[in-house]
Amino acid sequence: xxxxxxxxxxxxxxxxxxxxxxxxxxxxxxxxxxxxxxxxxxxxxxxxxxxxxxxxxxxxxxxxxxxxxxxxxxxxxxxxxxxxxxxxxxxxxxxxxxxxxxxxxxxxxxxxxxxxxxxxxxxxxxxxxxxxxxxxxxxxxxxxxxxxxxxxxxxxxxxxxxxxxxxxxxxxxxxxxxxxxxxxxxxxxxxxxxxxxxxxxxxxxxxxxxxxxxxxxxxxxxxxxxxxxxxxxxxxxxxxxxxxxxxxxxxxxxxxxxxxxxxxxxxxxxxxxxx
Amino acid sequence: xxxxxxxxxxxxxxxxxxxxxxxxxxxxxxxxxxxxxxxxxxxxxxxxxxxxxxxxxxxxxxxxxxxxxxxxxxxxxxxxxxxxxxxxxxxxxxxxxxxxxxxxxxxxxxxxxxxxxxxxxxxxxxxxxxxxxxxxxxxxxxxxxxxxxxxxxxxxxxxxxxxxxxxxxxxxxxxxxxxxxxxxxxxxxxxxxxxx
Numbered sequence: 001x002x003x004x005x006x007x008x009x010x011x012x013x014x015x016x017x018x019x020x021x022x023x024x025x026x027x028x029x030x031x032x033x034x035x036x037x038x039x040x041x042x043x044x045x046x047x048x049x050x051x052x053x054x055x056x057x058x059x060x061x062x063x064x065x066x067x068x069x070x071x072x073x074x075x076x077x078x079x080x081x082x083x084x085x086x087x088x089x090x091x092x093x094x095x096x097x098x099x100x101x102x103x104x105x106x107x108x109x110x111x112x113x114x115x116x117x118x119x120x121x122x123x124x125x126x127x128x129x130x131x132x133x134x135x136x137x138x139x140x141x142x143x144x145x146x147x148x149x150x151x152x153x154x155x156x157x158x159x160x161x162x163x164x165x166x167x168x169x170x171x172x173x174x175x176x177x178x179x180x181x182x183x184x185x186x187x188x189x190x191x192x193x194x195x196x197x198x199x200x201x202x203x204x205x206x207x208x209x210x211x212x213x214x215x216x217x218x219x220x221x222x223x224x225x226x227x228x229x230x231x232x233x234x235x236x237x238x239x240x241x242x243x244x245x246x247x248x249x250x251x252x253x254x255x256x257x258x259x260x261x262x263x264x265x266x267x268x269x270x271x272x273x274x275x
Numbered sequence: 276x277x278x279x280x281x282x283x284x285x286x287x288x289x290x291x292x293x294x295x296x297x298x299x300x301x302x303x304x305x306x307x308x309x310x311x312x313x314x315x316x317x318x319x320x321x322x323x324x325x326x327x328x329x330x331x332x333x334x335x336x337x338x339x340x341x342x343x344x345x346x347x348x349x350x351x352x353x354x355x356x357x358x359x360x361x362x363x364x365x366x367x368x369x370x371x372x373x374x375x376x377x378x379x380x381x382x383x384x385x386x387x388x389x390x391x392x393x394x395x396x397x398x399x400x401x402x403x404x405x406x407x408x409x410x411x412x413x414x415x416x417x418x419x420x421x422x423x424x425x426x427x428x429x430x431x432x433x434x435x436x437x438x439x440x441x442x443x444x445x446x447x448x449x450x451x452x453x454x455x456x457x458x459x460x461x462x463x464x465x466x467x468x469x470x471x
Binding site for chain 2 (some may be wrong): 004008030031032033035036037073074075076082216218219220222223226246247248249250252
């Protein structure tokens, strides 16, 4: 057996073991980036083989907790892809304003930067008061960080620049209180956000949403799992609701494509037109 | 066919280099090409559009899970790592930067080496850092072919030099010679494959 084949077998065993022991199912994650994360987990534990990692994770919940952190590290920032937020203001906001109450789901919200960006945008557009944002993730540590809404003050200059390019209408520093090296986003934003645990792979639909934002999450899934999760999104969206994906993600060649119309092709904003 | 894919890593001076390399490939070039060009995370898709305009093969930014097809060069989008999956489709990630870079050349090269092994050609061009050295070493370790731009003729020599220090390579050539070399290698080996 070639080393690469034996390695694949070990990864399969590791993922199987994790699924049976902890209920987290990584079988349909994109293998190439999953493998890099597993290698990072190996390096952190100073083990050399994936089969050894299985042994450790199987018997130590604490190690599994650390492992989960590595499995869900992504890099994001407030108003990532400023043009996306401009497109939201242009194409999505006018319709949302016509509803008495709106529900937004940030699926796979990680540490929350993009959730606060959306809350801030809804505030500036004048209807945060009649909105509820559901921010979900499967990583409890990330979710805690998101709920705290405290970020490194050093990031604020970059975020402020993004905010400006995203069409920000106010003065960005007004939205957070500045502490020593930390910036804490204000409570009036947080009051409209519900942070909760949700695993896109194993948990169900989240009903009657006007907007679902799931940016740069599907890239970690294979096509089978992407279709499964997109099916949940489609079932969770109201007719006329919007689905927002990341820059590299499209509905092309997915099962739900016939149900959606592209509102902004470049910014990957789609509207549900069928059932 | 001996070779199945080409991966290219390029950094400082890359736009000019790619404008020489890609237009020199015929539309019939038989191998798919994946490219990591370091650039600002906020850069748009201008580069792909510009290269597509001057090339005979199609050039576009990679979309997640799209098939990796011949006659096409796929550029890692700014701010995303580009990887190849075992079913030979393209995959993106927003994991941490590697070698301070996202996209990172090592990430593309290592994932492609896993999938294509000895059927992969890795090319390291001009650049002012050491990204790609580890990746090229991984390609060689799996039996692939390594091509490096001659550092003397590169607009930034650190990256090709780092690659040469990391691993023995098969070809060190001028930028202008890289496209003809790729055409020759792919055509020759294809003929061998047909005969055998």
